[in-house]
Amino acid sequence: MDRSHNFAIQTQGLRKVYGTKVAVRSLSLTVPRGSIFGFLGPNGAGKTTSIKMLLGLVKPTGGQAYVLGAPSGDVRVRRMIGFLPEDFQFYKWLTAAELLELHGRLSGVPKSVLRDRVPKFLDLVALTPHRDKRLRDFSKGMLQRIGLAQALIHEPELIFLDEPTSGLDPMGRRLVRDIIRNQRARGATIFLNSHLLSEVEITCDNVAFLKDGEVIASRDLKALPEDEIRVMVRAAGLTPEMVSGLARWGAHASLEGEQLTFTARSTDVLPDALRHLIAAGADVYEFRPERISLEDLFVRIMGEDRGL
Amino acid sequence: MGCWIMATVTFREAAKKKILLTAASAGLAFLAIFAIGLHYQIEDFGLHSTPPFIRYQILSAMLMVGLYTVDLLSVVMTILTSVDTLAGEIASGTIHAIATKPLARWQILIGKWIGFAGMVAAYVTIMFGGTIAVGYWLGGVLPLNPIRGALLVLLECLLALTVTFMFGTWFSTLTNGVIVLSLHGLAFMGGWLEQMSGFTESARLVTLGIVSSLIMPSEAIWRRAAFEMETPLAGSLQFSPFADVSIPSWTMIAYGGIYLLVALTIAIGHFHQRDL
Numbered sequence: 001m002d003r004s005h006n007f008a009i010q011t012q013g014l015r016k017v018y019g020t021k022v023a024v025r026s027l028s029l030t031v032p033r034g035s036i037f038g039f040l041g042p043n044g045a046g047k048t049t050s051i052k053m054l055l056g057l058v059k060p061t062g063g064q065a066y067v068l069g070a071p072s073g074d075v076r077v078r079r080m081i082g083f084l085p086e087d088f089q090f091y092k093w094l095t096a097a098e099l100l101e102l103h104g105r106l107s108g109v110p111k112s113v114l115r116d117r118v119p120k121f122l123d124l125v126a127l128t129p130h131r132d133k134r135l136r137d138f139s140k141g142m143l144q145r146i147g148l149a150q151a152l153i154h155e156p157e158l159i160f161l162d163e164p165t166s167g168l169d170p171m172g173r174r175l176v177r178d179i180i181r182n183q184r185a186r187g188a189t190i191f192l193n194s195h196l197l198s199e200v201e202i203t204c205d206n207v208a209f210l211k212d213g214e215v216i217a218s219r220d221l222k223a224l225p226e227d228e229i230r231v232m233v234r235a236a237g238l239t240p241e242m243v244s245g246l247a248r249w250g251a252h253a254s255l256e257g258e259q260l261t262f263t264a265r266s267t268d269v270l271p272d273a274l275r276h277l278i279a280a281g282a283d284v285y286e287f288r289p290e291r292i293s294l295e296d297l298f299v300r301i302m303g304e305d306r307g308l
Numbered sequence: 309m310g311c312w313i314m315a316t317v318t319f320r321e322a323a324k325k326k327i328l329l330t331a332a333s334a335g336l337a338f339l340a341i342f343a344i345g346l347h348y349q350i351e352d353f354g355l356h357s358t359p360p361f362i363r364y365q366i367l368s369a370m371l372m373v374g375l376y377t378v379d380l381l382s383v384v385m386t387i388l389t390s391v392d393t394l395a396g397e398i399a400s401g402t403i404h405a406i407a408t409k410p411l412a413r414w415q416i417l418i419g420k421w422i423g424f425a426g427m428v429a430a431y432v433t434i435m436f437g438g439t440i441a442v443g444y445w446l447g448g449v450l451p452l453n454p455i456r457g458a459l460l461v462l463l464e465c466l467l468a469l470t471v472t473f474m475f476g477t478w479f480s481t482l483t484n485g486v487i488v489l490s491l492h493g494l495a496f497m498g499g500w501l502e503q504m505s506g507f508t509e510s511a512r513l514v515t516l517g518i519v520s521s522l523i524m525p526s527e528a529i530w531r532r533a534a535f536e537m538e539t540p541l542a543g544s545l546q547f548s549p550f551a552d553v554s555i556p557s558w559t560m561i562a563y564g565g566i567y568l569l570v571a572l573t574i575a576i577g578h579f580h581q582r583d584l
Contacts, residue, residue: 055408058583078410085404091317093324105313106409150405 005069008033008158008189009054014063015213016049023049025213026063031206033157036180036190038200038221041210042302047193048086050210051160054191055083068158079108082156086163086193088147092136096127096146099135100153107154114153121149126175140167148176152183159183162193177203201294209301217301221294228297229267233260234286235277242280249273252300263292310411314419315426322389322427331385331431338381339438342374346446367447368539374443375451375537378435379461379530383492385431386465387472390424391485394476394579403584413580421473421572428465432458451537460533460561464526467568468492471524474575477582491524499527502554514554521556525564528556 009031016024024046031037041047052058054065056073065072068080090099097118104114122128125145135143144167151159161180165173173196180190180203194200200207201221208218219228231250238260246253246262249269253262264270267289274287322328349370353363394417397403406416436458443449451457471491475484498520505513521528535555 052584057404057407059581075410075412078408081408083405083408085401087401088405089400089402090405091321091324091402093321102313102317103405103409106310106406106411108410147405 009067011065014065015061017061029208029215033189035205036184038204038207039193040207045210046213080157082151082159084147084151084161084164088143095132095134097131103150104153109154121153125149141172158189160191165199197294228292229264230290230292231262231264232288234258236283238282310415311419314416315422318420318423319426322424325389327388335435343442367449371443371449372538374439378439382432382465383468386428386468387488390469390472392481393420395481395484407584414576417576417579424469432462453536457533457537460529464529467526470568470571474571477575477578492526494520495524495527525567528560529564532556532561
């Protein structure tokens with residue numbers, strides 16, 4: 001595998017087996033630098049194990065992984081990596097300010113720099129009034145926010161966020177979303193694992209769908225309207241032949257009474273599809289293209305029977 | 309630097325544990341009971357006109373019992389405070405936020421070990437110093453080689469600490485605690501069987517004791533510490549539990565030191581390669 005400096009993460013055939021259980025079958029993905037990358041998949045797909053391999057917490061059984069140009073787990077590169085684990089836990093007797101100072105020092109930030117930076121990051125996650133409160137008195141949402149601050153305190157180039165909005169109220173989610181965008185604006189790459197597809201949809205640039213330990217699909221979310229258009233049609237006189245004829249411009253067509261839905265390949269084909277229906281004799285009352293939601297896309301890719 | 313930061317935070321973490329508070333309370337209660345017992349015994353000497361020589365021997369024996377209690381408290385406190393530092397943090401995921409920092413895994417483990425070692429050293433120093441001070445203040449008795457004795461007890465605690473760390477890289481908190489306390493129990497039993505051989509002159513008991521000490525040399529280190537601290541006369545009394553009937557050699561103490569280093573190396577090796 002050629003290492004490219006354009007990518008924050010590159011993996012090829014990354015694999016992890018525990019005894020007879022295959023946790024990650026063959027993970028191959030690339031994450032461009034400076035992007036927000038969503039890592040999606042149902043429970044048990046191997047997302048957490050994959051993140052742990054990229055972070056060096058779990059040793060791969062096979063394959064290759066490069067993080068910021070170095071083999072995954074390289075201790076020197078970790079100075080440039082931030083990580084918010086799912087369900088962030090730490091010593092409960094520490095105060096919020098002490099926690100940030102400790103993690104800053106462990107990440108190699110000088111004490112003199114931390115004097116200014118700790119208040120700044122407490123402010124960033126809206127915990128300044130709680131700077132001297134011990135973690136044992138924090139709510140789940142507050143723990144999540146201080147966990148996010150510890151992942152950012154050393155201003156890393158690559159940030160792994162595992163369910164960052166878990167346990168947060170809508171205001172907290174918006175705060176996290178803004179922080180993620182600001183980090184990207186700073187030039188950082190964000191690797192986001194989240195079950196909240198609506199959050200992923202409005203935050204991420206790219207997503208990869210993981211199933212049974214393999215990336216089965218990936219999408220550039222900014223380009224999504226051009227290649228995944230769901231069209232809702234209300235018309236009289238629709239026949240199965242007219243519906244099957246739409247296959248030239250799209251897929252997944254279904255007819256229920258006067259309601260027809262299908263997925264068009266792009267916006268360019270929409271006039272032709274409409275002309276086809278009218279020419280075939282349908283009385284079209286409504287022809288409404290809609291952007292397919294990430295949730296619908298997820299369900300389609302994973303299959304209807306797989307829950308999140 | 310990373311090691312030192314981990315050592316500092318671990319020292320603070322250990323000091324915050326309730327078990328340390330309990331051990332400190334138990335230690336204070338022990339010192340109080342020891343002082344009261346010593347005081348009553350000295351008063352009773354007056355009632356029975358005990359000769360000064362016998363008084364001194366009895367008070368010295370009481371001091372040894374006190375120091376033995378300190379030894380037991382220190383070892384148990386060491387095991388119970390450190391039993392979940394690796395196993396518990398791995399299970400809860402706390403270790404993830406540390407192990408993804410620019411620190412080698414050996415730095416994390418050694419840093420934690422140093423933090424606990426500092427806490428154990430402070431506990432042994434305070435408890436040993438307190439017991440000796442009470443013995444001297446009330447009874448005018450001192451152990452023969454208190455510093456050598458205290459250092460040997462510290463070695464015993466560090467050995468227990470290292471074995472706890474080693475098994476903590478493999479097993480859950482509960483399993484780890486059961487294994488380490490069982491090993492210490494085995495050593496304890498072996499040591500007393502060897503001591504009994506002084507009365508029964510059984511070569512097989514001596515062998516059994518030596519084998520137990522080779523499996524876990526903690527009790528052997530205490531018996532050497534006791535030998536170093538007690539007066540020659542008290543040691544020669546065959547009825548005393550601290551009688552020097554079967555004294556572990558310095559070779560056995562060196563074995564204890566090597567055992568510690570090997571256990572620490574295994575702990576580092578396994579922690580380095582295991583998945584977190």
